[in-house]
Amino acid sequence: MNVQRRFRENIVGDRIGADIFDFAARIYPICRSITGDGVRQTLRQIGAHIPLQIHEVPTGTAVFDWVIPQEWNIREAYIKNEQGEKIVDFAQSNLHVMSYSVPVRQRVSLAQLKRHVHTLPDQPDLIPYRTSYYAENWAFCMPHHLLESLRDETYEVVIDSCLADGHLTYGEYLHSGETDEEFLLSAHVCHPSLANDNCSGVALLTQLAKQMAGMRTRYSYRFLFAPGTIGAITWLARNEAQSRRIKHGLVVSMVGDGGGPTYKKSRRGDAMIDRAMAHVLRHCGLAPAILDFSPYGYDERQYCSPGFNLPVGLLQRSMFGEIPEYHTSADNLEFIAPEHLAVSYRLITAAINVIENDAVYRNTMPKCEPQLGRRGLYGMIGGNKDSAAANMAMLWILNLSDGMHSLLDIAERANLPFAVIQRTAQLLEHKGLLVRRDDSSGE
């Protein structure tokens, strides 16, 4: 095995988008919920790529203000008309059954059935995604057009589900870095066949963890694959002391469509992850949205609750709730694409690169400019289209490296990508014009 490589921004080639997509496609058919075998199957798939640690937390366990619910599993479900035709079949789409539906096996009139059906009248061809985790109920979800076509007859409804004491399951993987300060990367695994929300995020983090395995990093990276809300609450309840090690964090969801990118800041608003992600997005060449924290969204709600207030933001492409495909059967494998997944991957690795490599340097020749020409530095990349930027990067770094500005500070002030500032700082350090602040004695 090779010596571990240092983390670099572009740690992979052109295959990454396809690799993420393929993994998302593999886990897409599984019927997940906040508990049950669908989560276990998904975690096993992840575990085929990284040494995932799987946790089972028993029903009834108290986690802060919550209690682990009964485990839900489902074998089959359908609605049959009087002709015996399955007009709705769970085997066709796991969205057809409201998640956590209690078992039912009965004959109902159309009127009775309608009280247990969810549709989207404004999107009549799509199946909605619905859940009822904490209120006992059952329901089918179907296209509104189908509902409208049903005759007034008797229907046989079957949901062969099981709600029983069992476990809540989640998986985590820790990539150990040079310090035990942690960077949390979290994706929810509780949604059934919704490709973007969140097969995309689960697949991206799985591939990132796999790529990172062979690398040396400053931070330790904790990858958490858990059901939304109750899963994050469970992890926090079981790792309260440990959570103080988290210095940076990102919730990753809906990263496979072509929208955004969208970054929602942590509750702190000025955490390093907020600055790094905002910087990367401003230079990504797309049309990013950088939003202040709000307490509605994904598991950043829990990580950023006032008793934790962790520096965890949310990265998405399109913002949740703002696209018509959201929480419908249109969030399928055609809605996500390898090229979008690759872009999302690179945004995250670029932000990690900032956080891994930000540092404060000091100009060793702070009185007037050093003579760059004599060192072959001035216009050295002449002819190269990046030469003007490289020259400006040198001047900015030398001017601001007074022991009080980090590379990210300089990148922001110079309005240049961090990677350009980083490369140029390495060159200047090599030429002896820059030293790391913590390399100097007496500070």
Added chain:
Amino acid sequence: MNVQRRFRENIVGDRIGADIFDFAARIYPICRSITGDGVRQTLRQIGAHIPLQIHEVPTGTAVFDWVIPQEWNIREAYIKNEQGEKIVDFAQSNLHVMSYSVPVRQRVSLAQLKRHVHTLPDQPDLIPYRTSYYAENWAFCMPHHLLESLRDETYEVVIDSCLADGHLTYGEYLHSGETDEEFLLSAHVCHPSLANDNCSGVALLTQLAKQMAGMRTRYSYRFLFAPGTIGAITWLARNEAQSRRIKHGLVVSMVGDGGGPTYKKSRRGDAMIDRAMAHVLRHCGLAPAILDFSPYGYDERQYCSPGFNLPVGLLQRSMFGEIPEYHTSADNLEFIAPEHLAVSYRLITAAINVIENDAVYRNTMPKCEPQLGRRGLYGMIGGNKDSAAANMAMLWILNLSDGMHSLLDIAERANLPFAVIQRTAQLLEHKGLLVRRDDSSGE
């Protein structure tokens, strides 16, 4: 008599606009100036509604850099032409005589008369409002069209006024609250028949004082009805020590037209009244203007002089000087309306509500979100159009109630009206999810 009610935002019903208008109409005909019987009559009218304390300050009394001037009263005034017709008559409009005009009774040529006439050439049908408090002079004010129609003949001019030692008169009323920290509400009473400027403000504060009489409040409310500039200076000179109790204040003028609303901040710029009034205006559904302090305007000039620097702002509808009716006979009872007065009243009571009820709470379940559904809180107002806002209000309050954010802080951050945040906080407190910071021991 009932137990005193707590101050609430909407303390009155639909009559309030009409009540304010009726009172404004009652005091509109009175000829007021900075001294004299017109002020006394006005204060007597106010005193019919609230137990007003009336102060008489003798001519010659020094008040800081100023001296109480002689008292001015007027019985009649007119201009007669050679046919004996009264072409201008004070009995028709008290704007016809420049305020503080010295007595005159003489025959003058048209040319001589013109040197004592004010008109508005650009608004030739209107009578201007003019004063000469501190320079001895006399003048008539009339429509420009009338002046232009005058023949070159001899005119008899009579101003039967009286300038003599007497008093400056002002009234004040203190509604005592739970603390002796005061909220100053101040309206100038020195203008003659100008409905908006300031019968509207005088009438609004009279009705507010009347409504407040039966209520329990945290602050004590001082209502001051005094002539502009010299009246405020007099009050400050006689109550210098007392003025330190003023924690919030509002000058109220021109609150009966349909413009604005306009709020000019106190000199401090970040006083609680500035934040509360700006918040209320941002959510009022109109097109508010929120202006930084400037040293030109109404009595906030005195309250915000550097030796006092009190947290006193100015509320108006249209900004003074920016409407054609300003300081003309067009500022009459047709220019103001009950519905505008009612809106102004509600803006002021909404700001008072913010200041009375702002408080810092603490989330009792700060680690992760509490399970709202279990408590019947989540989507509890489902179907109600306010339900989304109520849900967001709950999440914002729980997220930010870390002992460092007040309800107003939260309302500003969530961009929701204070009243929504306040109601939701009461609900959460009732459910045990929130406690007032000062209820906890050890803080």
Added chain:
Amino acid sequence: MNVQRRFRENIVGDRIGADIFDFAARIYPICRSITGDGVRQTLRQIGAHIPLQIHEVPTGTAVFDWVIPQEWNIREAYIKNEQGEKIVDFAQSNLHVMSYSVPVRQRVSLAQLKRHVHTLPDQPDLIPYRTSYYAENWAFCMPHHLLESLRDETYEVVIDSCLADGHLTYGEYLHSGETDEEFLLSAHVCHPSLANDNCSGVALLTQLAKQMAGMRTRYSYRFLFAPGTIGAITWLARNEAQSRRIKHGLVVSMVGDGGGPTYKKSRRGDAMIDRAMAHVLRHCGLAPAILDFSPYGYDERQYCSPGFNLPVGLLQRSMFGEIPEYHTSADNLEFIAPEHLAVSYRLITAAINVIENDAVYRNTMPKCEPQLGRRGLYGMIGGNKDSAAANMAMLWILNLSDGMHSLLDIAERANLPFAVIQRTAQLLEHKGLLVRRDDSSGE
């Protein structure tokens, strides 16, 4: 000789633009470089107006990271074709020879010649300005059209230059003020016949120094005429301790065209010179650009290097590099004009006026407004079109003169020109309503 006058904003009449232009025209023909007799001739011309101290620093002297280079002088240079015609002649334009070209005298083919020719293909009628101070080379500069017209024949190229040990020359003049705190005014003198860049700046500062000679000032004014980069570095290296006296500074270049004005802030960004210059520009009636510091530009690069971090900004009309005339033969005497030079001069003197006269006053009547009318102050300038501004100036000054706001603070807050605030403050001081803070005991 008269008693010295206090520095005033408009210290000169309408001749100033013409005087600056005439001086710029006088030094325009001289062939300057970073060393050599051209600089000496220029400094002698300056010395005819002010008692300039001229410094000669030997070749080889170390100045921080740099070394004083050999001195460069040139007698003649030309290219002759086979007919013996001088197709390019240094005597026609000193831009024809790349500055610091080594001597050459040889016959070359057209192909060989082309390797030593600079042109501007996009501006084919203009001669570019080129230098090669630190890389040994020779080159001619010519219009692109001329280059294209050359036949394929043998050319005689002659550059009769001399690179030898000698000196770097610069000049400085100190106008002594009441304190030894200094205001640095710096112009580069190293460019040959480029009128705007920087005959304009050299001429403006020469005239300013001359005008200032007879005046009393609070600060001492150091005028520095030195070659760009190496000259500023040399001065800083030889005056490192002295440089700490510099409390304000301005690099002056390209001040003769009609663009801008452009002010680039010092590295500090909030230095007094930054505030004063920005204030003056905002009220100049032109379309100013006020830019944050960046480490590319003129000698502010050295003054603002992190080891010095002096409060020195850059004033220009058009921003360097942003106009087609920049560093070409089109930057000639037709490109600059007396009226533009006069405007630039007044911008600088207005900023100096702010810095000389900014002070903190205290309102002697801070409790309520003083009675301005009694003192003949209110509307005193009635009829004068400046009267409203003067009244507002009075109110702002009285309101903000609480010992914590300077006149510039007040001018910025009131959005009124400093000169109006200054004049009004003098009037109020004369009337006893204002005292300088440092006139009061105990502070």
